[in-house]
Amino acid sequence: MGTLSRVGIVGAGLIGSSAALALSAAGVEVFLRDRDSEQVRLAVALGAGTEWTDQRVQHAIVAVPPTAVAAELLELQRSGLAETQSDVSSVKAGPVAAARDAGCDMTAFCGAHPIAGRERGGAVAARADLFSGRPWVITPIESTGRAALTAVEQIAELCGALPVHISPDRHDAAMAVLSHLPQLLASLLAADAGLLSDEELALAGQGFRDVTRLADSDPQLWAQIIEGNRNEVAAAARRLIEVLQPALATDAPEAVARLVSDGNAGRSRLPDKIGPRPHAWQWVGVVVQDRPGELANLFAAVAEWNVNVEDIHVEHSRNAPFGRLELAVAAERATELVERLEGAGWVAYRRS
Amino acid sequence: MGTLSRVGIVGAGLIGSSAALALSAAGVEVFLRDRDSEQVRLAVALGAGTEWTDQRVQHAIVAVPPTAVAAELLELQRSGLAETQSDVSSVKAGPVAAARDAGCDMTAFCGAHPIAGRERGGAVAARADLFSGRPWVITPIESTGRAALTAVEQIAELCGALPVHISPDRHDAAMAVLSHLPQLLASLLAADAGLLSDEELALAGQGFRDVTRLADSDPQLWAQIIEGNRNEVAAAARRLIEVLQPALATDAPEAVARLVSDGNAGRSRLPDKIGPRPHAWQWVGVVVQDRPGELANLFAAVAEWNVNVEDIHVEHSRNAPFGRLELAVAAERATELVERLEGAGWVAYRRS
Numbered sequence: 001m002g003t004l005s006r007v008g009i010v011g012a013g014l015i016g017s018s019a020a021l022a023l024s025a026a027g028v029e030v031f032l033r034d035r036d037s038e039q040v041r042l043a044v045a046l047g048a049g050t051e052w053t054d055q056r057v058q059h060a061i062v063a064v065p066p067t068a069v070a071a072e073l074l075e076l077q078r079s080g081l082a083e084t085q086s087d088v089s090s091v092k093a094g095p096v097a098a099a100r101d102a103g104c105d106m107t108a109f110c111g112a113h114p115i116a117g118r119e120r121g122g123a124v125a126a127r128a129d130l131f132s133g134r135p136w137v138i139t140p141i142e143s144t145g146r147a148a149l150t151a152v153e154q155i156a157e158l159c160g161a162l163p164v165h166i167s168p169d170r171h172d173a174a175m176a177v178l179s180h181l182p183q184l185l186a187s188l189l190a191a192d193a194g195l196l197s198d199e200e201l202a203l204a205g206q207g208f209r210d211v212t213r214l215a216d217s218d219p220q221l222w223a224q225i226i227e228g229n230r231n232e233v234a235a236a237a238r239r240l241i242e243v244l245q246p247a248l249a250t251d252a253p254e255a256v257a258r259l260v261s262d263g264n265a266g267r268s269r270l271p272d273k274i275g276p277r278p279h280a281w282q283w284v285g286v287v288v289q290d291r292p293g294e295l296a297n298l299f300a301a302v303a304e305w306n307v308n309v310e311d312i313h314v315e316h317s318r319n320a321p322f323g324r325l326e327l328a329v330a331a332e333r334a335t336e337l338v339e340r341l342e343g344a345g346w347v348a349y350r351r352s
Numbered sequence: 353m354g355t356l357s358r359v360g361i362v363g364a365g366l367i368g369s370s371a372a373l374a375l376s377a378a379g380v381e382v383f384l385r386d387r388d389s390e391q392v393r394l395a396v397a398l399g400a401g402t403e404w405t406d407q408r409v410q411h412a413i414v415a416v417p418p419t420a421v422a423a424e425l426l427e428l429q430r431s432g433l434a435e436t437q438s439d440v441s442s443v444k445a446g447p448v449a450a451a452r453d454a455g456c457d458m459t460a461f462c463g464a465h466p467i468a469g470r471e472r473g474g475a476v477a478a479r480a481d482l483f484s485g486r487p488w489v490i491t492p493i494e495s496t497g498r499a500a501l502t503a504v505e506q507i508a509e510l511c512g513a514l515p516v517h518i519s520p521d522r523h524d525a526a527m528a529v530l531s532h533l534p535q536l537l538a539s540l541l542a543a544d545a546g547l548l549s550d551e552e553l554a555l556a557g558q559g560f561r562d563v564t565r566l567a568d569s570d571p572q573l574w575a576q577i578i579e580g581n582r583n584e585v586a587a588a589a590r591r592l593i594e595v596l597q598p599a600l601a602t603d604a605p606e607a608v609a610r611l612v613s614d615g616n617a618g619r620s621r622l623p624d625k626i627g628p629r630p631h632a633w634q635w636v637g638v639v640v641q642d643r644p645g646e647l648a649n650l651f652a653a654v655a656e657w658n659v660n661v662e663d664i665h666v667e668h669s670r671n672a673p674f675g676r677l678e679l680a681v682a683a684e685r686a687t688e689l690v691e692r693l694e695g696a697g698w699v700a701y702r703r704s
Contacts, residue, residue, distance in 0.1 A: 115557045135555055164554065174552035177544050182563040184599070184608070185537050187615030188592045192529050194618030200526035202516065202623050203487055205467045209622065210562045211534040215615035223609035226600075234600040240540045241593055247536070248578075248586040256536070257575035263539030263567035266546030270561065271554050285476060287397050290662075296648070296655035303648035312677070314664045324398070324476070325664070347397035349476060 004028055004154045008052050008060040008082050010072050012039035015088045015114065016063030017126035020048035022159040025128050031055050042123040054081065059151040062087040065221055066228045070098035077105050084148040086112045086155065090175060091228035092139045092168035107145040110152045111168060113137040113175075114161055121218060129160065136161035139168045176232035181240070183214050183222055184233070190215035281310050282334035283351035285326045286341050298325065298346070305340055307333050326351060356380055356506050360409040360434050361401070362424050364391040367440045367466065368415030369478035372400035374511040377480050383407050394475040406433065411503040414439045417573055418580045422450035429457050436500040438464045438507065442527060443580035444491045444520035459497035462504045463520060465489040465527075466513055473570060481512065488513035491520045528584035533592070535566050535574055536585070542567035633662050634686035635703035637678045638693050650677070650698070657692055659685050678703060 007023055009016045012034040020030045020043055030049030034040045040051055060082030062072050066089040076082055085108060089095050092111050100106055114136045136156030140149050156163040166174075190212040193201060226233055247255040288294050302309060311328035329337055334350055341348035359375055361368045364386040372382045372395055382401030386392050392403055412434030414424050418441040428434055437460060441447050444463050452458055466488045488508030492501050508515040518526075542564040545553060578585055599607040640646050654661060663680035681689055686702055693700035 115555055117557065117559070134557070137555060164551070166551065166555075170552065171555070174548055174555050177541070177548060178553075178556045178560045181544075182541055182560055184596060184611065185541065185592075186563055187612045188595055189529070189534055189537065190616075190618035191595070191611065191614035192588060192591055192618070194614065194621055196526055196529060198621070198623075199516070199518065200522065201530075201621055203467055203489060203518075203523070203526050204530045204622055205469065205486070207469070207566045208530045208534055210565045211538055212615070212619055213562045214559045215612070215619045217612060217616075219609040219612035219616065222612045223605035226608045227603065227605045230600060230603070236544060237596055237600055239544055240537075241597075243540055243543070244536060244589055245593075248582060248589055251579065251582070253575035253579045256578045257571040259536065259543065260539045260567070260569060260571040260574045262543035262546060263564070264542075264569075264571065266542035266544070267564055267567045269546055269550070269553055270556055270564075271550070290660070292658055292660050293655040295661055296651040299648040299651045303645040306644055308644050309647055312664050312666050347394070349394065351476065 004058050004151060004158065006055070006057040007031070007155070008033075008055070008057040009049070009063055010034070010052075010060060010076060011063035012036075012043040012048070012123050013063060014117065014121045014123070014125050014130075016061065017043040017046065017048050017123040018116070018128065018130035019061055019063065019088070019114070019155070019159055021046060021126055021128035022131060023155070024049050026158040028158060031057060039123045043126065046123065046126060048123070048126065054079075057082050059083065059148075059155065060085045061155065065089065065224050066091050066095050067098075067224050069095040070102040070104065073099050073104050073109060074102050077108065083108065084145070084151045085109045086148065086152040088112060088114055089228075090179065090225055092137075092171045094228040096139075096141060096168055106141070106143040108148055110144045110148040111139040111141070112152045112156070113139070113171065114156070114159070116161075121221075131156075131159040131161040134161050135164045137164050137166055137171055139166060139171050141168065172229050173232050176229055176236045180226055180229055180233045181236045183217060184226065184237075186212045186214035187217075187222075281328040282331040283313070283326045283328050284334050284337050284341070285324050285349045285351050287347040288323055288325050290323055295325070301340070301344055302327070302337070305337065307337050356410050356503060356510065358407070358409040359383070359507070360404050360407070360412040361385070361415055362404075362412060362428060363415035364388075364395040364400070364475050365415060366469065366473045366475070366477050366482075368413065369395040369398070369400050369475040370468070370480065370482035371413055371415065371440070371466070371507070371511055373398060373478055373480035374483060375507070376401050378510040380510060383409060391475045395478065398475065398478060400475070400478065409434050411435065411507065412437045413507065417441065417576050418443050418447050419450075419576050421447040422454040422456065425451050425456050425461060426454050429460065435460070436497070436503045437461045438500065438504040440464060440466055441580075442531065442577050444489075444523045446580040448491075448493060448520055458493070458495040460500055462496045462500040463491040463493075464504045464508070465491070465523065466508070466511070468513075473573075483508075483511040483513040486513050487516045489516050489518055489523055491518060491523050493520065524581050525584050528581055528588045532578055532581055532585045533588045535569060536578065536589075538564045538566035539569075539574075632683055633680035634683040635665070635678045635680050636686050636689050636693070637676050637701045637703050639699040640677050647677075653693070653696055654679070654689070657689065659689050 006029045008031045009020050012032045024030045031052030033052040069087045116130045116134045153163050309327045313326040338348045358381045360383045361372050364384045376382045383404030385404040421439045466483050468482045468486045505515050661679050665678040690700045
């Protein structure tokens with residue numbers, strides 16, 4: 001199969017409409033349909049493409065909830081409108097098994113899961129850059145044909161995403177840890193907080209808001225996702241409870257410290273947002289006066305010392321006459337830079 | 353007691369130094385001490401106040417970890433330097449009991465907990481606006497004297513926070529739900545993710561980053577906090593596990609849907625965030641080459657035009673030889689700055 005020029009999308013929700021916007025922006029002719037005609041109308045108005053009736057396409061993306069994938073795929077394959085097909089659902093082993101059981105052609109189909117989303121759903125929340133720099137997981141199985149695999153790889157790239165190949169089972173086990181159990185715990189924490197009085201609830205800080213942000217998600221969609229990956233989610237929950245309970249059962253500050261420390265280590269392994277980018281940088285901070293010319297003097301000094309600044313971060317104090325500027329520099333230059341800055345009269349430090 | 357004009361702070365970490373910055377900005381004379389002299393040096397350099405040796409103050413804030421409160425308070429009371437005292441620790445019943453057991457004067461002391469924080473600790477992360485619009489929980493007990501209570505109320509207001517009165521026990525029960533258990537779950541999720549391969553970990557989305565943001569916290573501090581509130585945290589964990597386990601034990605999509613729906617309801621009851629007001633700045637972007645001297649030239653030009661830079665943000669393009677530097681400037685100077693930058697040969701834009 002050559003370059004994709006005509007793509008159909010079944011399901012004009014957040015993911016389907018965002019993919020349509022991205023593909024249209026990349027010059028692909030896009031057709032959309034949805035059981036909810038209002039979603040299609042909105043997506044078309046946003047420039048995502050045109051309504052899909054009986055146009056033939058090279059590839060179709062089935063962007064419907066996980067339990068609806070098999071039926072939609074079967075109907076689509078029977079229509080003969082799309083040479084190859086993929087899906088976007090956030091569980092992979094279940095829909096593949098359901099599609100096979102339903103009698104779908106498993107050569108023309110390749111499972112996929114673009115890892116992107118927002119709390120807001122529907123075409124109204126769609127954005128052309130939703131997938132930009134994000135993984136588009138591709139989960140071929142033995143029977144997957146080359147044409148279907150190549151098509152979904154092109155879709156990912158046209159949407160600005162990073163194609164990542166992994167088996168359906170490994171995908172589901174990883175997502176239990178990275179998405180499905182976090183969703184349940186966020187919901188449980190928010191539900192438990194719902195038992196507090198307004199006065200007590202007012203004590204919630206930014207940390208609680210961050211931890212529970214996912215709790216705004218759609219109950220029916222998540223019931224499907226969890227049901228589709230229940231064994232893996234239950235296994236992840238068991239691992240978690242097996243660490244949590246002993247840490248709380250007795251006076252065990254070492255166990256809590258280890259647990260938090262293991263969390264530090266896990267977090268530190270998360271790749272940077274746009275793919276892994278190993279930094280060999282060291283951050284150097286310097287206290288600066290909030291007055292014109294201060295930054296010019298600082299950067300002139302840094303340039304004179306031939307230190308290349310790789311990144312800049314400002315620590316702001318509102319209404320304060322001072323701020324801190326932090327500069328990412330080559331690790332081997334950091335100590336020297338702190339010394340030179342201090343020598344030139346600045347207060348400077350290495351950020352640990 | 354009249355208006356506070358002299359305040360001492362024991363512990364120049366994030367909370368102590370931020371309170372010092374806020375109080376100094378409000379015109380209070382602030383003195384700081386810390387076992388770590390480097391923290392004091394940094395805080396003083398940031399304009400948080402001056403070093404505390406033997407100056408007499410009206411009120412002292414003991415801003416040390418929970419288990420260190422009683423000893424520091426006793427030492428402080430014996431020195432006679434501060435008429436009244438408060439603390440800032442995130443568990444309340446335990447430190448109060450420990451202070452009483454240690455023989456502290458419980459009339460001069462009032463427990464408190466400003467609900468604000470960051471993942472980064474230390475004076476280096478301090479900000480004058482850390483408490484702005486946030487609750488400053490005040491937990492008087494029967495023996496608390498009026499002078500101590502009034503002083504801590506003034507401290508809260510001078511820091512721009514909202515004083516909230518609640519008993520130590522109710523505070524601890526609410527914080528178990530809103531902070532302590534969320535912290536443990538964030539750490540547990542991040543630790544479990546740490547068992548994944550790099551390839552699998554690359555599938556983490558923004559949701560996982562949000563849920564686990566707290567997992568960057570300090571293990572020793574959190575071991576103390578959890579230990580100080582273990583019964584309440586264990587009770588909250590039991591409630592959570594009692595809902596989670598049945599929802600995962602069998603084919604129970606209704607139970608999962610209810611759980612997520614209860615989470616929606618809990619989230620919807622969170623009060624609107626009252627934080628620092630948005631700045632009236634306009635961001636101006638400029639494309640910069642990644643080479644020494646580029647930033648010096650840019651900031652020299654900006655200074656020459658007498659434009660004050662309020663904030664800096666770097667937009668990185670991976671593997672690209674250039675990046676975008678975005679500068680926050682007074683809104684009325686933005687268009688002029690873009691024109692001047694373009695006139696000087698830069699590619700510049702107003703960020704919408």
